[in-house]
Structures are given as C-alpha cells and as structure tokens.
Amino acid sequence: EVQLVESGGGLVQPGGSLRLSCAASGFTFSSYAMHWVRQAPGKGLEYVSAISSNGGSTYYANSVKGRFTISRDNSKNTLYLQMGSLRAEDMAVYYCARDGLGIAAAGTYFDYWGQGTLVTVSS
Amino acid sequence: SYELTQPPSVSVSPGQTARITCSGDALPKQYAYWYQQKPGQAPVLVIYKDSERPSGIPERFSGSSSGTTVTLTISGVQAEDEADYYCQSADSSGTPHHVVFGGGTKLTVL
Numbered sequence: 362e363v364q365l366v367e368s369g370g371g372l373v374q375p376g377g378s379l380r381l382s383c384a385a386s387g388f389t390f391s392s393y394a395m396h397w398v399r400q401a402p403g404k405g406l407e408y409v410s411a412i413s414s415n416g417g418s419t420y421y422a423n424s425v426k427g428r429f430t431i432s433r434d435n436s437k438n439t440l441y442l443q444m445g446s447l448r449a450e451d452m453a454v455y456y457c458a459r460d461g462l463g464i465a466a467a468g469t470y471f472d473y474w475g476q477g478t479l480v481t482v483s484s
Numbered sequence: 485s486y487e488l489t490q491p492p493s494v495s496v497s498p499g500q501t502a503r504i505t506c507s508g509d510a511l512p513k514q515y516a517y518w519y520q521q522k523p524g525q526a527p528v529l530v531i532y533k534d535s536e537r538p539s540g541i542p543e544r545f546s547g548s549s550s551g552t553t554v555t556l557t558i559s560g561v562q563a564e565d566e567a568d569y570y571c572q573s574a575d576s577s578g579t580p581h582h583v584v585f586g587g588g589t590k591l592t593v594l
Contacts (some may be wrong), residue, residue, distance in 0.1 A: 392575040396583075400520045404521075406527065406570055408583040420579075456526055461517075468583065470517040472538065 363387040363473045367456050370478030377447050377482075383440040383457030383475055390436040391415070397442050399453035400477070409455070410442065411465040420465060425451075444480070445484035452482045486510060486575035495592040502558040504589045506571030509552055516554040517572045518547060520565075522587075527570065531556060552561035558591070566593045 369381040383395070396410040410431040411420040419431050430443040440457050455478055458471035496502040506516060516534050519527035529538055531547035534554060544559045554573075558565055563567040571586040 405588045406585040408585065437587075459528070461532060467578045468514050469513075469517075469583070470529065470532055470572060471527075472529050472532070474528070476520050 363459065363474035365473060366459055367455065367475045367478040368461075370455065370480045372481045372483060373447055374465070374484050375448060375455065375482055378443070378445045379447065379480060381442040381444065381455055381457075381480070383442075385438045385440065385457075390433075390438040394460035394469070395433060395440045395459045395464050396460060396465075396471060397431060397440075398458055398471065398474075399451075400456070401450070401453040404406070404453075405438045407453070410415055410438070411460070411469075413465050418465065447480075447482045449482050452480060454479050486582070486584050488571050488573060488584050490569075490571060490586040490589045492587070493590045493592065495594055496561050497594045498563060498591070499560055500563050502591055504556045504558075504569050504571075504591065505553055506555070506573075506586050507553045508573060508584070508586075510576040511549065511552050511554055511573060513576055515575045516549065518545075518556045519570045519572065520567045521570065522567045525579070530569075561571050561591075561593055566591055 364386045366384045394410045412431045428446045432441045457475045459473040461470040461472035518531035520530045523529040530545050534549040535547040546557045568588045570588045575582045
C-alpha cells in the first residue's frame, strides 16, 4: 500500500524558515518523481514544486521560486521542502504527492497524496 | 497565466446525475484529471487522462472531453459523494511544472 506521511509543519514567524518532510513507503520511491502541492485555508489547490526521481531536476512555481528548495534522499525514501523567507500567503496545508506518470513530465498528475502538514505563518 | 474554470457549486438530489465542468483553452491538447476532496482529507484521484478511472473508484464516476471543456459525471449520486472536486491539467508550454488546478466545485447532495 502506497503511503505518504508529511511532517515538519508548525508555526513560524514571517521571514522565517521551515523544513517539511514526506516519508514514503509501499512503492519504489527512487523510481518516481515527487511533488509538493499546497492549499491555503478555505482555498483551492496550488502547485508548488517537483523533483525528478534521481533528484537531478527540480521545478518551482513562480510564487515560491528562490525561496523554497525541494530535495530528496532516496536512501531514506524521503522527500523534503526547505521553505525560507516565509510570508503570510505561504500559510497552507502542504501535501506531498506521487507523480502519476513516474516522471516529472509536462501534463503529469498525482496518483497518491499524503494527509498534509499545516504551515502557519504569523507573528 | 493559464486558467481552468469550474462552477463554484453544483447541487443534486441522491440518485440523480451530477455533471461538473472544467474549461480551459489548452484542454484539446492536454489531458485533464479530477480529484475528490472531502473536508479535512487529502485529495483523491478519481479520473485520469480525461476518462480513465483508477482502480478502487466506483463506476459511477466517469469523465469526458469535448473541445475546451472536460466534464466529470457522477451517476446515481450518493451522500458520500458530497465533496469538493478539482480538475487539473497543464498549459501548452510543455514545461513540467506548469500544472494548473481549477478553482474547485463544491458538490452538495440535497
């Protein structure tokens, strides 16, 4: 059974940093591109970032480019999102999701999602 | 920037058919995907590649495409189908991170 479990969310002050983790199990993690998608309270889904299966390619939404860094450790079956210079508009539930195509290609989708971790940005 | 447009809400009575549309200029060239999200839960993929149904998704969920509009159809709606539904696709740039979600449609089962 595919499982994705996020952790690392919490309360952070504006301008602060936070690192999210996503522990994967039930599939060959190193064979799949992975993604982060977020959802602000009461709002819709917003794409954040992607990373290829070997970590060699990364992609970011314009809203987080230069502030967030996606990475992965295939030996630990774990996906990360390092978030910096956090703003009020970054407050959201952050979901990790598996790439439905396996590769972070154009037109991809998300076949499994974690339960999410809440990031609150407030002073 | 590219947008996918969904109606904010759709209401149906139990047993009826619900149709949720999603419109976007690139949809004739890009597949669409549909996710169901119940309150406090993560999204669940219910339709992929316009009309394919993942294993474990009830047959009452179906998808179709016509021009710049894709439609999620739920036949014989049940109370448990009450949720937010999001379409997802990509723009025509060919860039992997150009993923776009529709604004979501709240399905209410009367």
